[in-house]
């Protein structure tokens with residue numbers, strides 16, 4: 001352990017999933033991190049596999065680059081940004097700075113802001129120009145390992161010890177859901193559509209419920225997910241495989257369409273569907289990371305409907321809320337976690353997430 005750090009001495013090496021390239025992820029023995037000044041080490045209790053982890057594994061151009069862009073990921077790197085664990089080492093100054101003690105349950109926001117760029121200086125840290133996210137950059141190793149370092153200047157949060165690990169692992173995705181719902185600027189009585197009832201969409205349904213909309217509609221191709229959507233607060237659910245969902249929403253709104261449409265499916269078709277389903281002057285929130293560029297009729301956005309198009313990225317300022325809502329059961333996350341697998345079975349976990357059918361949230365436990 002470094003000088004001035006406190007905590008327990010850790011084994012020299014640990015088990016970790018290491019991403020070497022698209023489809024080339026290996027379980028390896030790597031050096032265990034230790035806590036330098038301002039740093040925190042947690043023993044990872046669980047780490048969720050995000051859809052973005054799945055897309056990186058599958059070789060999506062956003063991560064590995066193509067003719068238009070440089071890829072985002074820096075291999076080799078340990079993936080995982082949806083982690084929760086117990087504090088086992090505190091570097092000099094870290095306890096005071098983050099209000100953390102050894103043995104606390106803790107997590108850290110997925111982005112490690114540079115605190116130097118114009119966005120960070122204005123408090124818009126989630127749009128940081130450098131934009132390192134845990135699990136994709138070498139300076140930001142992720143949580144699919146036995147131990148994880150929160151680098152100095154990370155945004156760390158203590159999680160009350162009465163929050164079960166299985167729920168606490170949902171803090172990161174729920175924070176993203178909360179931010180997307182905030183971007184929807186839902187008003188009293190609004191008809192709100194959430195397209196996509198995966199981990200993020202389900203969290204958005206729970207969050208939108210707290211806004212007391214007039215009618216909350218969930219759309220998904222999978223009926224069992226729609227059932228969970230109802231449990232989390234959706235008034236009505238539609239499956240586009242069986243019905244004309246645009247018509248159904250128009251029928252429920254005297255032909256006008258929904259006030260707010262939140263796109264969280266990851267499928268290009270859901271963007272077009274939303275543009276047809278939303279009323280004039282409505283607010284369209286785009287959350288998904290698409291595999292490829294989406295083509296739509298932009299005339300609808302301007303000339304036809306004068307829409308507000310709001311992007312949503314990460315969960316800025318939403319972690320404390322997410323922790324509170326999970327802790328007090330104001331948003332139920334238990335039905336979202338469908339699989340928990342040991343770290344050794346990470347390959348199976350990634351395949352499950354990519355297949356997307358049998359699972360919602362898959363957790364890995366070291």
Ligand SMILES: [Zn+2]
Pocket residue numbers: 050051052081082172173
């Ligand atoms: Zn994620």
Ligand SMILES: [Zn+2]
Pocket residue numbers: 113114115116117118119120121125127128129130131
């Ligand atoms: Zn920055």
